[in-house]
Amino acid sequence: MPCRRPVRALVFAGTLTFGPLALASAAQAAGPAAKPTPPKAGAIPSKNKEAAVASVERQRPELIGLADQIWAFAETALKETRSAKVLADYAESQGFKVERGVAGMPTAFVASYGEGRPVIAILGEYDALPGISQKAQPAKEPLLAGAPGHGCGHNLFGAASLGAAVALKELVAAGKLQGTIRFYGTPAEEAVGGKTYMIREGLFRDVDVALAWHPNDETRADTKSTQAMVDLSVEFHGKTAHAAFDPWNGRSALDGAELFLHSVNLLREHVRPSVRMHYVVPDGGDVPNVVPDHARVWLWLRDSKHVSVEELLARVRQMAQGSALAAGVEGTVKVQAGSYEMLVNRAGERLLQANMEWLGPIAYTPEEVAFAKAVQKASGVPEKGLDGSIQPLNESPGEPEGGSTDVADVSWNVPVLHVSVTTAALGAPWHAWPVAACGGMSIGHKGMAFAAKTLAATMVDLFESPAKRAEIQKEFAANTQGFTYKGYIPDGPPPLPKE
Numbered sequence: 001m002p003c004r005r006p007v008r009a010l011v012f013a014g015t016l017t018f019g020p021l022a023l024a025s026a027a028q029a030a031g032p033a034a035k036p037t038p039p040k041a042g043a044i045p046s047k048n049k050e051a052a053v054a055s056v057e058r059q060r061p062e063l064i065g066l067a068d069q070i071w072a073f074a075e076t077a078l079k080e081t082r083s084a085k086v087l088a089d090y091a092e093s094q095g096f097k098v099e100r101g102v103a104g105m106p107t108a109f110v111a112s113y114g115e116g117r118p119v120i121a122i123l124g125e126y127d128a129l130p131g132i133s134q135k136a137q138p139a140k141e142p143l144l145a146g147a148p149g150h151g152c153g154h155n156l157f158g159a160a161s162l163g164a165a166v167a168l169k170e171l172v173a174a175g176k177l178q179g180t181i182r183f184y185g186t187p188a189e190e191a192v193g194g195k196t197y198m199i200r201e202g203l204f205r206d207v208d209v210a211l212a213w214h215p216n217d218e219t220r221a222d223t224k225s226t227q228a229m230v231d232l233s234v235e236f237h238g239k240t241a242h243a244a245f246d247p248w249n250g251r252s253a254l255d256g257a258e259l260f261l262h263s264v265n266l267l268r269e270h271v272r273p274s275v276r277m278h279y280v281v282p283d284g285g286d287v288p289n290v291v292p293d294h295a296r297v298w299l300w301l302r303d304s305k306h307v308s309v310e311e312l313l314a315r316v317r318q319m320a321q322g323s324a325l326a327a328g329v330e331g332t333v334k335v336q337a338g339s340y341e342m343l344v345n346r347a348g349e350r351l352l353q354a355n356m357e358w359l360g361p362i363a364y365t366p367e368e369v370a371f372a373k374a375v376q377k378a379s380g381v382p383e384k385g386l387d388g389s390i391q392p393l394n395e396s397p398g399e400p401e402g403g404s405t406d407v408a409d410v411s412w413n414v415p416v417l418h419v420s421v422t423t424a425a426l427g428a429p430w431h432a433w434p435v436a437a438c439g440g441m442s443i444g445h446k447g448m449a450f451a452a453k454t455l456a457a458t459m460v461d462l463f464e465s466p467a468k469r470a471e472i473q474k475e476f477a478a479n480t481q482g483f484t485y486k487g488y489i490p491d492g493p494p495p496l497p498k499e
């Protein structure tokens with residue numbers, strides 16, 4: 001499933017803030033480490049927090065190395081062999097116990113350090129998207145024509161999350177914090193939904209709180225949910241015949257598919273505006289002079305709540321049956337994958353917000369701003385540069401915008417705290433070359449470091465404050481009362497690529 005596209009809230013013009021922390025970030029970019037900045041109002045003051053942020057800064061060269069390697073590997077869903085390996089190897093080198101190949105996926109792993117409660121988890125992704133290979137330059141040019149590329153910034157996602165986990169591990173190792181820190185290497189976010197299989201395996205069962213982030217063109221605590229979706233394969237099977245000599249002996253599977261899609265398009269009038277239905281037809285038969293005995297539609301249904309998606313699914317099943325009946329063929333609907341909507345944890349988002357404000361905005365060099373503007377010019381969007389400011393907490397976020405993620409499935413199993421961090425030029429298209437370009441150079445690296453610090457600081461709060469954990473868990477329990485999670489995946493093992 002595709003990850004969330006950036007959700008745009010308020011866009012402030014000229015948001016390149018140059019406060020004390022901004023200068024610190026600029027200095028860090030140049031090399032020398034900055035002094036920790038005194039906490040601002042809102043964040044819980046803590047020496048451990050400052051140590052965790054300093055650890056991320058110390059790890060900066062390693063994290064950039066990991067992110068750049070994964071960026072260059074650009075491996076797609078369930079083929080992320082080298083990407084998963086460099087992350088798992090780094091975790092192991094830092095003293096984590098690493099279990100590789102979990103939940104039936106060779107590229108999924110769990111790295112743990114410490115023992116007992118609390119168990120604080122952090123999620124990392126590392127899969128790329130097909131066909132968008134791109135050099136780290138502000139003009140569209142593939143590294144390797146037709147190859148995959150990191151058009152969603154997942155090379156930064158995995159490295160930042162692991163950097164934060166290592167920062168916390170150091171505090172646990174030093175006896176400053178007690179409990180377990182766990183990094184989840186979660187493959188195949190862009191397709192399949194690796195986390196859904198990891199949930200089914202029970203890997204999150206003992207987690208108290210989980211954290212995640214996502215690259216974006218803005219920086220904010222995510223109070224807005226994401227869309228729920230199901231990914232369906234709708235197949236029709238008929239009877240072949242010569243299309244001119246004896247077509248009356250044939251039953252066209254393509255007729256079934258066409259009737260079905262016509263009914264999907266009629267259904268659009270009778271669904272809520274928040275519904276999205278999109279499809280392709282990967283199989284409509286082979287040649288015109290043979291009545292097709294096989295046809296397949298690949299359809300995604302989305303809405304802001306999984307309950308609504310399930311209602312749509314029930315209707316679509318009936319439509320497939322009706323279409324098959326009309327065409328005299330067999331029709332089947334198979335749920336291949338899917339995601340729930342994100343269950344937002346307000347208490348957790350407030351904590352993230354306080355820590356982001358404590359860290360202060362991300363600052364950019366004139367060269368980085370020029371890079372972003374060149375990307376924007378080439379993409380035909382306004383040349384606004386970069387927005388490293390921290391958006392105010394959005395208390396009335398409204399309906400989710402288009403896009404889904406399997407992080408949302410985790411959020412119905414354990415409380416998930418989620419932020420978006422700027423790693424790309426403002427307004428430039430996502431799942432496209434501009435994101436890959438920025439994610440392979442210092443703009444992406446700065447976002448990665450900021451995300452790691454935000455997550456590390458917030459995890460320190462979670463380790464240090466049983467009251468904060470309790471508040472987050474209480475909200476989660478209230479929102480999931482009487483609810484049983486069932487992932488939108490077929491029975492059996494994950495669909496590993498055949499090669």
Ligand SMILES: [Zn+2]
Pocket residue numbers: 002003004152153154189214
């Ligand atoms: Zn993504």
